[in-house]
Amino acid sequence: MMKSKPGATKQVLIIDDEESIQTIVQFGLNLSHNWTVFCASSGMDGLAIAEQSHPDVILLDVMMPEMDGPATFKALKANPATQNIPVILLTAKAQTSDRRQLQTLGVSGVITKPFNSLHLAAEICKILHWSRE
Amino acid sequence: MRILLVEDDLMLVNVLTKSLAAQNYSVDSVRDGSTAWEYLTHIDYDLILLDVLLPHLDGVSLCRRIRAEQNETPILIMTAQHNSRARVRGLDAGADDYVVKPFDIEELMARIRALIRRSGRDLSPILQLGQLVFDPGHCTTSYGGMPLSLSAKEYALLDLFFHEPNHVFSIPELLDSLWSSEEYPAEATVRSHIRRLRAKLIDAGAPQDYISNVHGRGYFLNPNGGLNAPGKQNILIDEQQLQPLKKEPNQSLDAQYQRFLAETWHQFQPKVLKDVEQLEQLLEPLQYPQDSVPDLDAAHLLAHRLKGTLGLFQQPSAMSSAAFLEAFLEAFMEESQKGSRESCVHPSDSQTSLSSAFLDLKGHLQRIKETLQSDLPLTAPSTPHDTELQPVFFCISDDESFQQAMITAAKTLPLTLVTMSNRFLISDRLWNQLPPQRPDGIIVSLYHPASSDSGLEPKLLEPKLEQLNHLRTVYAPNDPPTLFLLGESIDFATRLESVRYGARYLLNKNQQPSRLLQTCLALLPPPKTFPKALMVDDDEPWLQFMALQLQNSGFQIKTLSDPHDFEPMLVVTQPDILILDVKIPQVSGLELCQTIRSDMHWQSLPVIFVSALTDQKTQASAFSAGADDYLCKPIQSKDLAHRMMTRLQRNQTLMHWRLDNGCAMFQE
Numbered sequence: 189m190m191k192s193k194p195g196a197t198k199q200v201l202i203i204d205d206e207e208s209i210q211t212i213v214q215f216g217l218n219l220s221h222n223w224t225v226f227c228a229s230s231g232m233d234g235l236a237i238a239e240q241s242h243p244d245v246i247l248l249d250v251m252m253p254e255m256d257g258p259a260t261f262k263a264l265k266a267n268p269a270t271q272n273i274p275v276i277l278l279t280a281k282a283q284t285s286d287r288r289q290l291q292t293l294g295v296s297g298v299i300t301k302p303f304n305s306l307h308l309a310a311e312i313c314k315i316l317h318w319s320r321e
Numbered sequence: 322m323r324i325l326l327v328e329d330d331l332m333l334v335n336v337l338t339k340s341l342a343a344q345n346y347s348v349d350s351v352r353d354g355s356t357a358w359e360y361l362t363h364i365d366y367d368l369i370l371l372d373v374l375l376p377h378l379d380g381v382s383l384c385r386r387i388r389a390e391q392n393e394t395p396i397l398i399m400t401a402q403h404n405s406r407a408r409v410r411g412l413d414a415g416a417d418d419y420v421v422k423p424f425d426i427e428e429l430m431a432r433i434r435a436l437i438r439r440s441g442r443d444l445s446p447i448l449q450l451g452q453l454v455f456d457p458g459h460c461t462t463s464y465g466g467m468p469l470s471l472s473a474k475e476y477a478l479l480d481l482f483f484h485e486p487n488h489v490f491s492i493p494e495l496l497d498s499l500w501s502s503e504e505y506p507a508e509a510t511v512r513s514h515i516r517r518l519r520a521k522l523i524d525a526g527a528p529q530d531y532i533s534n535v536h537g538r539g540y541f542l543n544p545n546g547g548l549n550a551p552g553k554q555n556i557l558i559d560e561q562q563l564q565p566l567k568k569e570p571n572q573s574l575d576a577q578y579q580r581f582l583a584e585t586w587h588q589f590q591p592k593v594l595k596d597v598e599q600l601e602q603l604l605e606p607l608q609y610p611q612d613s614v615p616d617l618d619a620a621h622l623l624a625h626r627l628k629g630t631l632g633l634f635q636q637p638s639a640m641s642s643a644a645f646l647e648a649f650l651e652a653f654m655e656e657s658q659k660g661s662r663e664s665c666v667h668p669s670d671s672q673t674s675l676s677s678a679f680l681d682l683k684g685h686l687q688r689i690k691e692t693l694q695s696d697l698p699l700t701a702p703s704t705p706h707d708t709e710l711q712p713v714f715f716c717i718s719d720d721e722s723f724q725q726a727m728i729t730a731a732k733t734l735p736l737t738l739v740t741m742s743n744r745f746l747i748s749d750r751l752w753n754q755l756p757p758q759r760p761d762g763i764i765v766s767l768y769h770p771a772s773s774d775s776g777l778e779p780k781l782l783e784p785k786l787e788q789l790n791h792l793r794t795v796y797a798p799n800d801p802p803t804l805f806l807l808g809e810s811i812d813f814a815t816r817l818e819s820v821r822y823g824a825r826y827l828l829n830k831n832q833q834p835s836r837l838l839q840t841c842l843a844l845l846p847p848p849k850t851f852p853k854a855l856m857v858d859d860d861e862p863w864l865q866f867m868a869l870q871l872q873n874s875g876f877q878i879k880t881l882s883d884p885h886d887f888e889p890m891l892v893v894t895q896p897d898i899l900i901l902d903v904k905i906p907q908v909s910g911l912e913l914c915q916t917i918r919s920d921m922h923w924q925s926l927p928v929i930f931v932s933a934l935t936d937q938k939t940q941a942s943a944f945s946a947g948a949d950d951y952l953c954k955p956i957q958s959k960d961l962a963h964r965m966m967t968r969l970q971r972n973q974t975l976m977h978w979r980l981d982n983g984c985a986m987f988q989e
Contacts (some may be wrong), residue, residue, distance in 0.1 A: 198501070205626075206626055207592075208585060208592075208630050208632055209629065209630065212581075215581050216578060219574060219577060220574060251625050253622060302632030302640070303412045304365060305633075306578045307365075
């Protein structure tokens, strides 16, 4: 696992089974805002890393084999160690109705794929009302 | 800036695409409204240029749909209708502006610029820092209202200073940033450009030290003119003064990101191609729904994943095909659950319609594959002109004179050299200062007591090499850069230890830096490609089976069962490797091999025999006919693929060594 970088202001956990997406998110967040990004390739791995690292935000893919996004989200909320970490869903479903449905799960926000990961930090800040870095 | 052009008139599309490209916009063009909608649901554009009369979904309806989705991308409508009603309809549907066809291209460009500016998406149409005004769109500058007449190099210098205000640029840094590796001006040339630029600024009214010099360090832009004491750490302007730049990531970030995307795309292409092939296999049962049941969940997940990945890598056409496959599978699954699988797409004639839908699916899969295969990495060697494609080397050493010699040598070669100190091997805390570009090779000097170089001390080799190995995996865990160690003398144990920790080559440090770099360049693995193989065998089922398996291992395969077509096929295919059977009717494989070896052109083509004949005599005949390898059937496709790949790599390395046999490997 990556160590937190000096000067990094936020720690992000991305849970996505697609390695290319992990790579690009990691690069974009790091390049644009020097954020540290942890990666997990499955819901189960994500739960363990979240509990251990307690990131500032979790980016969670909706469609994953075995444990999907909503199931992972429920497990995160059920664990006192992770229940307060904001979760943003990543989905390739672009229609408003789909986004609205996902929002009803209680997540902090939904970001539609594909995205430009250079702009991702700004999007996260907007959703979580963080002041811009 | 990315623009979506929605227009069905091809002539106009050509003209607009060229004009927009000339203004540095990147353009995706589509010919109907529904495809545009598909693109828009997956790609974030900076502006939409929209025709009104379009097939499938007209411009006004598309506009309405975009706004209903709370998408606020600026929309400029192009209409041939002169009456105000048509324009009002467009604007009421959510368009931001319109032009009436035929229109003046310059006016259209101005309207596009204005819309992008108003939307706040532009980085900055005009940047201002105190009295200095910089207009990147038109490549003009002025100071205090006075236009500055700058040469291209002076403009580039000012651009560099302007965009990195908190940075003192050393002369070597300026040389690296503004001059190509084939030019190699003296430091005095750089100073003379700075003098001229400074003089022009002073003529326009800027203070004497507007471009200031920090003794021994370099130059920087000092808009406060004399307020800052040179040499202080915090000497520069507050970045807040450059507000327009803070709106969006700056252009160099964008360029870095695009470069990274391109590199990562090449890295992941084979994997994506495998996903497509797996999806193809999963969909195969749809062709015969009576006989087999497809794994719809797996296929749906795969199509969904492909859509996301292709979108992220900005491949709109392939992504659109993946989206079609996903939507089809979703509908199919819903209908299957209802128990009426056949009626999901074409309710009228279930069986025939499903077959035709299957053909549609195959078409979309083919389109994705074509995108993947047409965009393969370049195999041509890089030239000094395409610096973006040049290999990058990190040179890690604390020996400044060695580093300087390497930098000088690198300027004459088609490569980019980044020098760094051994500090990077002590702690990964410094790694956030690493350049974003993945190096192709890392060169590290080993310590030697007789030399002045404080390189890696053999006693401390293990922890350092572990760190070094870790560093190599930071950029691309699956494809780490090649590690070159340099030394003057080294024992076998150290060599073994080095190799264990990932060193690929140990080179003699006592040679000219240019020669050393040339050697490293020649020893880099070739760019990832899909080697072409020609397979000749009269056993067609075996041939077809093996071809399919080898394709999965990353080869492009051409097969041939009739040796009469061998010569034209060889010429057309220009294979990288040839696989021959021994016993082929009419002309034997041995004869084919001898024939091609009699032609100088095919001397270096690797030839592997794969035959059921296991006797020593046949194998000896094959080698004397010119074979490079001989394998006996039955053989696993993985073993054959491995042999082929190894043979190709060996051939590549040998060719380099033949070309440059003066490059000595490190000797004890």
